[in-house]
Amino acid sequence: MTNFTDRQKQIIQASLDLIANYGIHGLTIKNISKKVGISEPAIYRHFESKTDILLGIISKIKESSGMDSFVPADETKNTIAIIRETFTNRAKRFTKNPSIAAVIFSEAIFENNSQLYAAIGNIMEESQMKCVNIIKKGQNEGQIVDYIDAEQLALMIVGAFRLLVTKWHMSKNSFDLEEQTKILFNALEKIV
Amino acid sequence: MTNFTDRQKQIIQASLDLIANYGIHGLTIKNISKKVGISEPAIYRHFESKTDILLGIISKIKESSGMDSFVPADETKNTIAIIRETFTNRAKRFTKNPSIAAVIFSEAIFENNSQLYAAIGNIMEESQMKCVNIIKKGQNEGQIVDYIDAEQLALMIVGAFRLLVTKWHMSKNSFDLEEQTKILFNALEKIV
DNA sequence: TTAATGTTTGTTAATATTCACTAACATAGT
DNA sequence: ACTATGTTAGTGAATATTAACAAACATTAA
Incomplete structure (x- = not known):
């Protein structure tokens, strides 16, 4: 179906890990960006919105x-x-x-x-x-x-x-x- | 064990309903206060913190x-x-x-x-x-x-x-x- | 009975923090 | 030159919580 880039896969996995460890409250753009090692706005180069990330999950x-x-x-x-x-x-x-x-x-x-x-x-x-x-x-x-x-x-x-x-x-x-x-x-x- | 006042019970039930209908994101002091019909700070007359409300739940x-x-x-x-x-x-x-x-x-x-x-x-x-x-x-x-x-x-x-x-x-x-x-x-x- | 006092439960206004998201600009590879 | 991907600095809205104050009521003392 949807084809994800490497970076997108990385963001999805980071999000998954955040939810697993800290619950849904732990899933923030800030936390994702920290985990991936890029800035917050850079996340939006790969996903249009947070909902889109969840759809990726x-x-x-x-x-x-x-x-x-x-x-x-x-x-x-x-x-x-x-x-x-x-x-x-x-x-x-x-x-x-x-x-x-x-x-x-x-x-x-x-x-x-x-x-x-x-x-x-x-x-x-x-x-x-x-x-x-x-x-x-x-x-x-x-x-x-x-x-x-x-x-x-x-x-x-x-x-x-x-x-x-x-x-x-x-x-x-x-x-x-x-x-x-x-x-x-x-x-x-x-x-x- | 713990004995809750009527107002406390009301707040707990309102919180329970909010979670059931809108998920954990729906559980905000603002939403609880709306549902109970009092102001946000009034909630703190009955529970010390949001965590305390969750403990009540x-x-x-x-x-x-x-x-x-x-x-x-x-x-x-x-x-x-x-x-x-x-x-x-x-x-x-x-x-x-x-x-x-x-x-x-x-x-x-x-x-x-x-x-x-x-x-x-x-x-x-x-x-x-x-x-x-x-x-x-x-x-x-x-x-x-x-x-x-x-x-x-x-x-x-x-x-x-x-x-x-x-x-x-x-x-x-x-x-x-x-x-x-x-x-x-x-x-x-x-x-x- | 009445006046003084304290408690309970509420209010409005404000706090600092965090949230998702945007604007503007920079750099490197094609 | 263009595109992809990043940056710093900011946005307004929402968050939990606090400060200061007020009305209702009960208890106590004169």
């Missing part, structure tokens, strides 16, 4: 939980394995860039701008729908129990993962997210 | 998901019934005061003040621990399957409920939270 978030991340490499794979891999991959990406994890499940950050709020809501909705569809497919193929609604199962899976990531962030990444994700999906496998 | 949140809310009325009750009732009650309370629901699972709101952040983290931790303990008790009594770790089960239950409430808030309370909570726990019952 959302675009980066989309990358990290967007459509493709649910498409399995191998169509013949077991449905449960697909789900497990999807979330393990996310955990891996969050571990690589913890700031994304801090922002991706904090919709509240965008609540004062309806454009941004709608965008983050869409990402959430889409990701959940993908999960529901995969589960349904698994149920049709007899790989997942069908006495539980796919919607409810998706709520549990996505909800549990979100909470795990939130706890990971709040603990200042003090445990191995990937490992805990695996443990979670081991437990889930016994259920579905 | 956290105190109110504690009421709504605190210790007692997990204590069962009837000790002889089925463990699963206790869990179901606990969360149904929470859903009821959120329906009565949707603004609390908007704030209670949005830790990001408090991220710029370590005192507040630690407080909300504690509430979260405590609530989760209570859930784990109840599950363990249920497992010991043979009412809940024991081939899944209590920690993982709690993660699923609390996580699913949190996500449900978040979706409810983001949809501007467009569905019946209590009903959906019941549906969720019907599904959970089939698993545990």
